[in-house]
Amino acid sequence: DAGVTQSPTHLIKTRGQQVTLRCSPKSGHDTVSWYQQALGQGPQFIFQYYEEEERQRGNFPDRFSGHQFPNYSSELNVNALLLGDSALYLCASSPYSGRKNIQYFGAGTRLSVL
Amino acid sequence: GQQLNQSPQSMFIQEGEDVSMNCTSSSIFNTWLWYKQEPGEGPVLLIALYKAGELTSNGRLTAQFGITRKDSFLNISASIPSDVGIYFCADLSGTYKYIFGTGTRLKVLA
Numbered sequence: 001d002a003g004v005t006q007s008p009t010h011l012i013k014t015r016g017q018q019v020t021l022r023c024s025p026k027s028g029h030d031t032v033s034w035y036q037q038a039l040g041q042g043p044q045f046i047f048q049y050y051e052e053e054e055r056q057r058g059n060f061p062d063r064f065s066g067h068q069f070p071n072y073s074s075e076l077n078v079n080a081l082l083l084g085d086s087a088l089y090l091c092a093s094s095p096y097s098g099r100k101n102i103q104y105f106g107a108g109t110r111l112s113v114l
Numbered sequence: 115g116q117q118l119n120q121s122p123q124s125m126f127i128q129e130g131e132d133v134s135m136n137c138t139s140s141s142i143f144n145t146w147l148w149y150k151q152e153p154g155e156g157p158v159l160l161i162a163l164y165k166a167g168e169l170t171s172n173g174r175l176t177a178q179f180g181i182t183r184k185d186s187f188l189n190i191s192a193s194i195p196s197d198v199g200i201y202f203c204a205d206l207s208g209t210y211k212y213i214f215g216t217g218t219r220l221k222v223l224a
Contacts, residue, residue, distance in 0.1 A: 004156070033211065042202050042214030043157070056210040090156050092212075102147075103212060105156030 002027060004093050004106035012112045013081050021076040021109045025093030031055075032074040033103060034066060035090040043090055049074050050096060078111075086113045118203055118215035126221045133190040135218040137203030146179050146186040147204040147212070157202060161188070195222050 005024045013019050025032050031050045035043035045058035049068035068074045072093075078085055088110050092103035120137045127133055137146070145164055149157035161172050163179035163186060170177055176189045190197055203215040 035212075040217075042204075042217055043212070044214070045211035048210045058211060092156075101206060101210070102159060102162060104159070105149075107154065107156050 004091055004104055006091050006106040006109050008109060009107070010110045012114065014114050015081055015083060017081050018077065018079045019081060019111060021089050023074045023091030023106060025072050026104050029093035029095050029104070030072050031094045031096050031101070032068060032072065033092045033094070034074070034076045035092065037088040037090055037108070039087070046076070081113045083113050086111060118205065118213060120203055120215040120218050122218060123216070124219040124221070126223060127193055129193060129195060129222050129224050131193055133193055133220060134187060135201060136185060136187040137215050138185045139205070140184070142183040143205040145206040146177070147206065148177050148188050149202045149204060150199045151202060152199045193222050195224055198222050
């Protein structure tokens, strides 16, 4: 049973560029959340997708957008990259009907903005 | 963003020692989760706590949900080198998102 998978594992971009990160949820999970983890910090919630719609959003600007596909996989897009967007981006999946919506995390995509 | 406060920030201990770390919040929480994150990996769930006073073990790990619902602790007994990592507490804020603590970095000296 594959867990949460993310791609790519590492990415280097320059300021002003756009980036797309991808996530495949754990089998049986239909809800995907995205988190940003800056170096030395805990993960910060970006948004969550369920039934192909954004269900809740954290304190992130509109440059951060996402999408969920019918097969429950998800993309995170970041436009007009800033140096401060350099971080580990984590995807987490959970079953909508699962107990307390426990989330399972992927290994993340390390984004470096130069 | 909002975060839970964890202490200590970092620990260096000898293999075989017991470890204790805690997490506090100014708000009442309904769920306490403890995750471990190793370099290059995402957080992995260790223990989930759902009611005040609950004490739960997972192997050498033991965690408790504080009676006031504003704190939790995690103990690791007889530490081993593979316990190295960053330990995060987290709360399921509302239904959808986790609020993570600041993390406790554990290093075990053989």
